[in-house]
Amino acid sequence: MSSGRQQQQLVFFNDHSIIPETSDEDSSIVGIISESPGTSAAWLVATLIENSLQGSANHINSELSKRRIKSPTLFISFKHVGDFYKKLCKRNGVDLATIKDFQYVDLFTDLFTKHIPSGTTTAATNKHLTSMFDNVIGGIKSTPVIFVEYPEILLTTTDISPNELLVQLDRLCKLSSRTFVLLSTDRTLIDFSLTDSSDPVFKVSDFISKLYHRSNINIYCQPLATGRANDLTGTLCISRGPNVIEPRTLNVASRDYLYHINRDGNVKLYLR
Amino acid sequence: MSFRKRGEVVSGTGNPLVVGRSPALTARGPVVPGRSTVPGRNNPIRGSPSTAAPVASTASNNVSSPCIRPSIVTSQPTVSTGSSDLDKLLLHSGIPLGCSLIVEESSTTDFASVLVRLFVSQGVLHNRIDDGNVQLCHLVVVGMPQSWANDLPGPYKGTSKEQKKLKIKENEQKISVSNLSNIQTERQRTGGSDLKIAWRYGLNKPEKESSDQMVETETYSNYSTQFDLTQKFSPPPSIQDISFVALSPNFTTLVNQIRQIISTKIKQHPDIVIRIVLPNLLTPSLYSPTQSSPQFILPLFHSLQSLLSTYSNNAILMTLINLDLYTRNHLITSTLENIFDGIINLQPFNQQMSALIEKAYKNEPKRIQQGLVNVIKVPVLSERGAMMVRMGEYAFKNGKHKFEIESWGIPVIDEEDSASNNQQDIPQAQTTKNIDF
Numbered sequence: 001m002s003s004g005r006q007q008q009q010l011v012f013f014n015d016h017s018i019i020p021e022t023s024d025e026d027s028s029i030v031g032i033i034s035e036s037p038g039t040s041a042a043w044l045v046a047t048l049i050e051n052s053l054q055g056s057a058n059h060i061n062s063e064l065s066k067r068r069i070k071s072p073t074l075f076i077s078f079k080h081v082g083d084f085y086k087k088l089c090k091r092n093g094v095d096l097a098t099i100k101d102f103q104y105v106d107l108f109t110d111l112f113t114k115h116i117p118s119g120t121t122t123a124a125t126n127k128h129l130t131s132m133f134d135n136v137i138g139g140i141k142s143t144p145v146i147f148v149e150y151p152e153i154l155l156t157t158t159d160i161s162p163n164e165l166l167v168q169l170d171r172l173c174k175l176s177s178r179t180f181v182l183l184s185t186d187r188t189l190i191d192f193s194l195t196d197s198s199d200p201v202f203k204v205s206d207f208i209s210k211l212y213h214r215s216n217i218n219i220y221c222q223p224l225a226t227g228r229a230n231d232l233t234g235t236l237c238i239s240r241g242p243n244v245i246e247p248r249t250l251n252v253a254s255r256d257y258l259y260h261i262n263r264d265g266n267v268k269l270y271l272r
Numbered sequence: 273m274s275f276r277k278r279g280e281v282v283s284g285t286g287n288p289l290v291v292g293r294s295p296a297l298t299a300r301g302p303v304v305p306g307r308s309t310v311p312g313r314n315n316p317i318r319g320s321p322s323t324a325a326p327v328a329s330t331a332s333n334n335v336s337s338p339c340i341r342p343s344i345v346t347s348q349p350t351v352s353t354g355s356s357d358l359d360k361l362l363l364h365s366g367i368p369l370g371c372s373l374i375v376e377e378s379s380t381t382d383f384a385s386v387l388v389r390l391f392v393s394q395g396v397l398h399n400r401i402d403d404g405n406v407q408l409c410h411l412v413v414v415g416m417p418q419s420w421a422n423d424l425p426g427p428y429k430g431t432s433k434e435q436k437k438l439k440i441k442e443n444e445q446k447i448s449v450s451n452l453s454n455i456q457t458e459r460q461r462t463g464g465s466d467l468k469i470a471w472r473y474g475l476n477k478p479e480k481e482s483s484d485q486m487v488e489t490e491t492y493s494n495y496s497t498q499f500d501l502t503q504k505f506s507p508p509p510s511i512q513d514i515s516f517v518a519l520s521p522n523f524t525t526l527v528n529q530i531r532q533i534i535s536t537k538i539k540q541h542p543d544i545v546i547r548i549v550l551p552n553l554l555t556p557s558l559y560s561p562t563q564s565s566p567q568f569i570l571p572l573f574h575s576l577q578s579l580l581s582t583y584s585n586n587a588i589l590m591t592l593i594n595l596d597l598y599t600r601n602h603l604i605t606s607t608l609e610n611i612f613d614g615i616i617n618l619q620p621f622n623q624q625m626s627a628l629i630e631k632a633y634k635n636e637p638k639r640i641q642q643g644l645v646n647v648i649k650v651p652v653l654s655e656r657g658a659m660m661v662r663m664g665e666y667a668f669k670n671g672k673h674k675f676e677i678e679s680w681g682i683p684v685i686d687e688e689d690s691a692s693n694n695q696q697d698i699p700q701a702q703t704t705k706n707i708d709f
Contacts (some may be wrong), residue, residue: 011367034670037610037615037648037649037654038648038654038659038660038661039657039659040655040656040657041652041656041657042655042656043656043657044657079610081578081581081583084655086654089622096615101534108574108577108578108581109578109581109582110575110578111571111578112524112571112573112574113524113527113528113575117524118522118523118524118567118571119522119524150610153570153574153607156566156570156603156607157566157567157570157574158567158571159567159602168606173546184610185606185610186609186610188601188605188606189601189603189606199601200566200603204603211693221657223661227663228659228661228662228663233659234659235656253673257399261656261657261658261659262658263345263653265656265657267657
């Protein structure tokens with residue numbers, strides 16, 4: 001199927017960029033990257049890290065004009081240890097261990113044994129959450145590109161309410177020019193018919209819907225609706241979020257791509 | 273005139289230390305078979321360990337363990353699940369160390385527990401390599417009583433005929449008067465002529481396997497074992513093999529207990545493989561309502577996953593969950609699918625399908641499959657973004673001696689048979705109208 005199609009270069013915005021350059025007049029951009037269990041977006045995240053640190057995206061856009069200003073990058077993960085992205089980025093020619101502008105905050109290891117201990121009251125859990133984000137924010141020096149991976153795990157495992165988590169994410173967004181929130185929750189889990197605010201499904205649904213209302217760009221990796229194919233991995237949908245980007249000249253290049261990742265990790269994109 | 277091939281090494285000495293032989297020794301000419309070496313004339317160079325030592329040191333300690341082999345796909349150290357077919361399905365030839373696997377089952381059947389038992393049996397067997405002198409593997413079983421380990425399947429010893437033959441051979445090899453007299457009479461009877469002819473035509477030579485397969489089977493001979501589901505593991509596993517951890521109301525206590533076991537074992541044996549097993553996850557008879565809540569189970573697995581990443585060179589985890597109580601759309605299952613590295617889904621056939629397959633394979637009952645095996649996530653590869661979902665492509669059959677997984681195809685029923693059956697069953701089914709257009 002993909003053999004007859006022309007390979008495409010990935011861009012997210014109409015200025016042919018993946019992460020647009022920042023200026024003082026710009027409003028901050030919030031992007032949501034969501035994935036399904038069968039189609040992990042780790043390859044895309046690795047590319048975004050590469051683009052933010054080096055301005056390039058060698059694997060998915062060889063014609064990309066490099067960014068003039070390289071941004072410091074902060075990666076907060078509730079899902080992976082730092083080695084995971086170090087290995088992935090090495091494939092893209094980025095050695096995260098040697099780059100000073102890259103900071104990895106591992107909230108995955110010992111999350112429920114050290115950062116947010118179990119068996120505490122709701123108020124105490126909220127305190128732990130605030131102090132955890134305080135520590136992260138305290139380490140930020142300049143305006144970085146921030147990635148937050150799998151924050152919704154806090155809603156299903158603790159008493160934290162969606163609004164409290166959003167408040168913490170908003171604090172991060174204010175300090176950053178571009179923020180990407182990586183969601184791993186399957187869309188089938190979202191249920192708006194629930195009314196019990198303590199139900200974890202309600203909390204996740206509430207959090208995701210409120211987060212989408214704050215987003216400027218939504219990126220979704222999903223498997224093919226027609227089933228598995230040997231020469232295609234899934235579809236990559238890029239759409240505009242409800243929030244408007246300032247300056248208004250910058251728009252999201254809404255497109256649907258088909259993509260294929262081979263076993264060596266090379267990615268090919270085709271227009272749908 | 274000689275029948276010997278040029279490159280063939282002359283046997284007779286049976287010395288495995290040929291690797292260390294110096295060129296001067298080879299120049300002496302071949303050793304005459306059957307002639308014994310003169311005592312005291314053994315060249316010390318032959319037995320010199322200096323040549324063999326670097327070979328052992330080049331391999332990493334962990335991979336040199338007989339229960340670990342490098343993954344076919346990523347070269348990561350990998351451990352067998354106890355089912356060779358499942359190992360193949362996971363593409364790595366097992367589960368890579370530091371990874372976790374969840375087996376889901378969507379029916380009231382209990383096939384998934386067979387896989388978990390095989391996984392445990394394999395661990396126990398690995399621990400008994402070298403008569404248990406070196407502890408290579410240890411199991412941590414969570415939430416089950418110690419009696420659970422008494423029903424583990426034992427290694428497959430062959431069919432009853434093969435076992436009888438083995439016993440006879442063992443008896444024959446014993447030195448006794450009757451055995452020796454039997455050998456002499458047999459030699460006299462045959463006169464050795466058959467053997468000569470057999471030697472000429474190479475009939476006595478064992479069948480040569482392809483070199484790659486031979487190397488693989490020799491190098492990883494203890495890696496994966498076939499288990500007999502009808503046999504119990506004997507002697508049953510002891511505390512040396514398995515640590516049982518009871519479920520506690522607080523998941524932190526549970527995680528700390530497991531962490532302590534792992535760290536203690538690693539201190540004693542740095543290359544040890546720890547297999548963490550949670551059989552029958554969320555079964556109401558084992559897990560209380562508070563232990564079945566997302567606030568308990570999800571932080572537990574999140575913490576266990578972080579434990580695996582801490583001990584990524586030593587620990588693996590396997591669990592099973594029944595999808596009847598917790599469907600794939602349920603919050604717990606969906607979140608667990610996010611957390612786990614590998615997901616296998618067993619989908620037993622419904623009654624109609626089972627009847628159809630039985631009908632199709634009525635003459636070949638060994639081919640009857642019991643359900644589908646769906647692959648949802650493969651450790652490492654799925655995390656990197658590769659599409660590894662395989663729905664309805666494989667089927668499993670749980671026999672006495674093996675849990676087999678093979679590619680699935682809808683069975684074809686013989687037209688003649690079905691036609692004759694139909695005629696017998698519904699004689700009025702044939703239409704009398706002309707259906708030509």
